[in-house]
Amino acid sequence: MTCLLIVAHGSRREASNDEVRELVKAVRSQASHFESVESAFLELSNPSIPDGLRKAVAEGHQRIIILPYFLSAGRHVTEHIPAEVQKVRDEFPNVEMELITHMGAAGGIIQLLLDQANA
């Protein structure tokens, strides 16, 4: 039972948080490798990263893949998100929580940017 937790920054603009939730719905409908796909937010929206992780554990997932939905590896990616994950890791030592590389490092990002610029 693996959960994909997509972690976004969070915004004071609720429409922006809803944009992330809609993306998560779309990913869920196409994600064959994951039993569930959920969102969490570093700040300004809910659930928080710890709450998102606790919910996934409560639902019975033994493995959680955490994907930082960020384009650049600034301090949010290198320090703040790992610190939030670490809080919950210590609560559930038997659950595998794997923090993977942020979106901006994806190989296809250059082509996507060119597509967007040429659209």
Next chain:
Amino acid sequence: MTCLLIVAHGSRREASNDEVRELVKAVRSQASHFESVESAFLELSNPSIPDGLRKAVAEGHQRIIILPYFLSAGRHVTEHIPAEVQKVRDEFPNVEMELITHMGAAGGIIQLLLDQANA
């Protein structure tokens, strides 16, 4: 003469700003539709958006495509970047400055996210 100006948030972590500059270099090498491809930052790094736009104008570009390198349309995308662009638009009424949709709205983002999660 069209310039593509890729606008990122900017970070206190200089390696993150360098990651954006490296991306811009890679895009430049593959961008056949643009005479130049440059970066600018909303905050915490250089050049600022106004300075990036002024540089493009000084280099003779009559058209500048501004791409917000952001995944969600929070207040940075909906308010702060448009306000920075507007400052310079008024200085150069004969230069076309087109602010296009942020990266997160690109059609291929869901597939890219799945690729990253499955990697």
